[in-house]
Amino acid sequence: MTGLRYVYAVCRPYGKPLQAQLTGVGGDPPRLLAHRGLVAVVSHVDEADFAEDPLRAHLEDLDWLTAVARAHQGVIDALTTVTSPLPLRLGTVFRDDSGVRTMMEAREESFLRTLDRLDGRVEWGVKVYVEAEPEPAASAAPEPKPVSGRDYLRQRRMRTKSQDDLWQRAESFATRLHETLSGAAEDSRLHAPQNPALSGASGRNVLNAAYLVPRVKSEEFVEKVDRTKDGTPGIRVQLTGPWAAYSFAGEEIAEEEGS
Amino acid sequence: MTTPSRLPEPYGQGGGANLADILERVLDKGVVIAGDIRINLLDIELLTIKLRLVVASVDKAKEMGIDWWESDPALSSRARRDELARENAELRERLARLEELEPRRAQEESP
Numbered sequence: 486m487t488g489l490r491y492v493y494a495v496c497r498p499y500g501k502p503l504q505a506q507l508t509g510v511g512g513d514p515p516r517l518l519a520h521r522g523l524v525a526v527v528s529h530v531d532e533a534d535f536a537e538d539p540l541r542a543h544l545e546d547l548d549w550l551t552a553v554a555r556a557h558q559g560v561i562d563a564l565t566t567v568t569s570p571l572p573l574r575l576g577t578v579f580r581d582d583s584g585v586r587t588m589m590e591a592r593e594e595s596f597l598r599t600l601d602r603l604d605g606r607v608e609w610g611v612k613v614y615v616e617a618e619p620e621p622a623a624s625a626a627p628e629p630k631p632v633s634g635r636d637y638l639r640q641r642r643m644r645t646k647s648q649d650d651l652w653q654r655a656e657s658f659a660t661r662l663h664e665t666l667s668g669a670a671e672d673s674r675l676h677a678p679q680n681p682a683l684s685g686a687s688g689r690n691v692l693n694a695a696y697l698v699p700r701v702k703s704e705e706f707v708e709k710v711d712r713t714k715d716g717t718p719g720i721r722v723q724l725t726g727p728w729a730a731y732s733f734a735g736e737e738i739a740e741e742e743g744s
Numbered sequence: 745m746t747t748p749s750r751l752p753e754p755y756g757q758g759g760g761a762n763l764a765d766i767l768e769r770v771l772d773k774g775v776v777i778a779g780d781i782r783i784n785l786l787d788i789e790l791l792t793i794k795l796r797l798v799v800a801s802v803d804k805a806k807e808m809g810i811d812w813w814e815s816d817p818a819l820s821s822r823a824r825r826d827e828l829a830r831e832n833a834e835l836r837e838r839l840a841r842l843e844e845l846e847p848r849r850a851q852e853e854s855p
Contacts (some may be wrong), residue, residue, distance in 0.1 A: 489780075489781065492777075492779070495775075502816050534758075535781060536781060537781050537782060537783065540781060540783050541783055544783065547779065550767075551763060551767075554763075554766050554767055554770045554771070555766060557770050558766050558769070558770055571775055572770075572773075572774040573774050573775045573777055574770065574771065574773070574774040574775065574776050574777070575770040575771055575774075576779075576781075576783055577777050577779045578779045578780065578781035579779045579780045579781070580780040580781075582780075588777060588779070592777070599775075610765060612760075632845075633845060634838070634841075634842045637838065637841075665834075676768060676772075677768075679762075679764040679765075679768070679775065680764065684762040684764035684765070685762050685763070686762060711798075721836065725761045725765055728769065731769040731770075731773035731774050732769070732773045734773065734774055734775050735773060735774060735775050735776060
């Protein structure tokens with residue numbers, strides 16, 4: 486056996502084939518490694534890239550990390566169209582197939598429990614952005630130049646106030662939205678707001694949440710989000726998904742290890 | 745059996761899902777399993793993407809035009825100094841403006 490084994494996910498056996506053109510991390514097509522009642526989805530990866538030292542070095546390289554993250558997500562995404570996979574964290578690597586099997590056997594019970602919990606569910610991501618304050622110069626009616634110190638302070642106060650109002654509106658909007666969507670989902674998680682440098686999104690991210698929703702209720706959920714989208718000036722709602730249930734996959738196992 | 749055919753069209757996978765969406769899931773979420781290849785999970789786990797960019801690949805990030813931390817006072821002492829300098833300059837400018845106004849007003853107000 487040459488190469489290492491990069492594991493994307495663990496699933497129950499599923500009937501449909503993955504799309505034929507799919508390539509995974511390092512360009513290797515994902516393969517299925519069945520063991521007892523479980524299937525691991527695995528790529529063969531080069532030791533020159535995924536052994537301990539090169540992997541550590543690569544993780545500091547944003548381009549490399551981005552490519553691997555996209556490949557990883559591509560495979561998980563393809564799996565999500567045919568089953569409800571249990572996604573593993575990026576960079577889960579074993580020496581050979583037997584190492585993967587040993588791991589599956591050791592964790593069999595908790596894998597099965599989590600797979601049952603997530604079966605038929607997907608994750609939807611919902612983010613709320615507050616658009617940045619428009620530049621005073623760009624506003625429709627430019628403010629007159631302050632003619633006195635008092636004038637200056639008054640204008641400044643009004644600018645601050647309108648920004649405060651927007652923030653307050655955005656905060657109560659996000660709180661309401663999260664309540665509504667949590668009610669329509671089986672479970673929810675709040676994530677840290679995203680940094681605009683990485684997301685490339687404009688405005689400030691004030692809500693970044695994930696919702697666990699049964700597939701059969703997804704249409705309804707998406708419509709609910711769509712309905713909130715219009716009519717709130719300065720506030721933008723963004724929906725992503727369906728994702729594999731990344732945000733809901735880890736905890737049970739983490740708890741077991743912690744106890 | 746699941747029924748993927750009932751799913752609405754994906755929103756943003758590839759399109760609207762940004763790099764932060766993907767990284768926050770594949771790096772921070774998902775099941776953590778120690779494989780045979782031990783990478784220090786701290787590298788991935790505890791560093792927020794923000795810190796990761798700052799600490800790990802400053803040069804790369806700068807190359808990509810990502811240099812926001814330099815102007816983030818929480819992260820950069822230079823930014824803190826810059827901010828103080830900016831505030832100082834603003835105050836000085838306002839003071840100058842007020843001083844300019846004062847004599848004029850004094851003239852207007854005197855009968």
